[in-house]
Amino acid sequence: MRRILLGIFALGSIGLFAQENTNQSLFRQLGQELPTPNVYRTGAGAPGHEYYQQKADYEMKIHLNDDEQRIDGEEEITYTNNSPDALEYLWLQLDQNMRSPSSMTRQIQKSKITENSTLDDVEDLFWEFPGGFHIEEVKRGGRDLSYSVVNTMMRINLDEPLESGESFTFSIKWWYNINDRQAIGGRSGYEYFAEEDNYIYTIAQFFPRMAVYNDVDGWQNKQFLGSGEFTLPFGDYTVELTVPADHVVGATGTLQNASSVLTSEQRSRLRDAAKNMEDPTMIINADEALENEGEKAEGEKTWIFKAENVRDFAFASSRKFIWDAMGVDINGRTVMAMSYYPKEGNPLWEQYSTRSVAHTLRVYSKYTIDYPYDKAISVHTDRIGMEYPMICFNGGRPEADGTYSEATKYGLISVIIHEVGHNFFPMIVNSDERQWTWMDEGLNTFVQYLAEQEWDREYPSRRxxxxxxVPYMADDKDRQMPIMTNSESIIQFGNNAYGKPATALNILRETVLGREQFDYAFKVYSERWAFKHPTPADFFRTMEDASATDLDWFWRGWFYTTNHVDIAMKQVEVFQLNTLDPMVESSLDSIRDRQERVHIGYTRNEEDIEQTVVETDEDARDFYNSYNPYQRERGYAEAYANYVANLSPRQQELLQAGYTFVQITFENEGGLIMPVILKVTFADGTNDIVRVPAEVWLKNEDEFTKVFPFEKEVVAIELDPFLETADTDRNDNYWPARAEPSRFQLFKRSERQSRPNPMQEEQQ
Structure with a gap:
């Protein structure tokens, strides 16, 4: 279709006026959703000039009872009140209490049986594990303190308020039964190896821990129900761990008595490992571990660890451990990457675990802050992945014959990257996991993706x-919650708290801000809030402040709603300028006439009608049968020349350039605002990428029309060609229209057929 010159130019002067309801605009600011900036947290997203945080220091003596699978402990806590407030009481977390038979977690657990339920289903209805903390005493200076246990929280009742700037020292003695992870699950616990009567203990949440008190929530004493993880203040730890004499221990902090618990050969190997930054060095090799696990020694040893400015403490202990380590250069400082694993983990763990730890430290340090601690440990467990300062527990085990599937291999590397990465989020950038899971899991999953892609160019990243x-975003909205949902209320935990925020940040990096601006802003956030307690508002504001980009529309759409992306090319029209040149337009009209005569009747008449009347009878013809309106006397050409001469140089240039104008009407069918990316293919086989910022939706968030001029003939257009916006329906993303191919399952097996992994098949 062609339009005259003035009609095309007029498009530039026509304004679009859309009536906007500011209360409903997707571009409205987040002011009403975000807290008002104050002296503690600025409008730029940084800590304010009166920002404070509390400090909790611990001195602990812990005994691991290998015969009864029990932890006994004594701790002395020094709590420093750096807030401007006088505190009438102190709150501590008793997370082990969620395993008590009478816990709220147990009481609110949903259950259902049917006529087809098994005895196993019925057995699950009965909770037999005697879990939970047993508090034996709470004292200050030898005097009993008044306290009250409220499910998973404990309140210390103070005789007088703890004033600003003061410290309070008290002690607690307790014990609890360690849970069997294989039987009842859990983030920590033990795994039992029946054939040799041995255990691997991965122990966390094992002591009463101070809750956070801050300017946002006061005391964060929300009950631990199982999903929302942990919110903890920073402090210094001295921990004495008494374990069986032949156990090897890995823990948060720096080992203080290596000469008492390690052989001279093991200490020498550790020194060598620090210098070897290419390959792991065996501290305890497979043969030594095998000998150790087969000969149970008498007695016990005490391992002493110290850690400064950490928010938690965890440890692993077993006589089965193989131990390897290597040095990692972090901006000129050597950090030790370590792994502890049994023979059951090999050959997979020996090849990949410590290398994955080292890789994670390098990549995360590049995108956030330099890793500040002296080591990072990966410990083998049967199936879980869980994180603590300087140490994490990771599943991923080969078959008994030593073979493994590709999924097992990449699953191991991914879980190690993810859990080691948690050192940065939330162990250092210390967000409130009890309230906002996405702030640690989502941010960490995003950087995990960056690290995976630097591990292997063909890495099968899951998120x-x-x-x-797209499948999650396109799913039933009744099965979704906004990302900004409290941890315990989330539906589809993995998609909501891990996948969606990680995807949002990836889109923000690749499509909205660009890598340079995003990486700078993300690093600013990490540096601002390292060893502090950020909130969602601090993250949102910092990313905007450091990138000079108003992202309220982005946060609102991706984090505060369950809208999805579905942008459609509702209408595509192609225009060309009418040059008014008689020779050019005569040729174009002839082409147009032939193109328009496509009706099936015209086509068939070409064959069925041998001759028309006009063709056979001269008397039926007159002037108009041979008339060509453009073939006139020379005066017409002169008039055209005069017309062109009166145009501006720029208009003359446009008239002769032969531009193709493509007018596209875009429709926002999913409700989520996103930039518009087009791949335009030309008749000569070349293509161009057009990127339109999301602000194009301003003043009309449902639909807009835009004209794109091109110097060449356009034959095809594709919307979101690089799959970067999570568009849920691509069937309306093409011009000319075409259907997006989809897969369907021909049949489904009720049970997956067991088959050897590729390594086993190759051996066979």
């Missing part, structure tokens, strides 16, 4: 790329 979140 990160936009197209991988």
């Amino acid at each position: 990160g790329p936009a197209y991988k979140i």
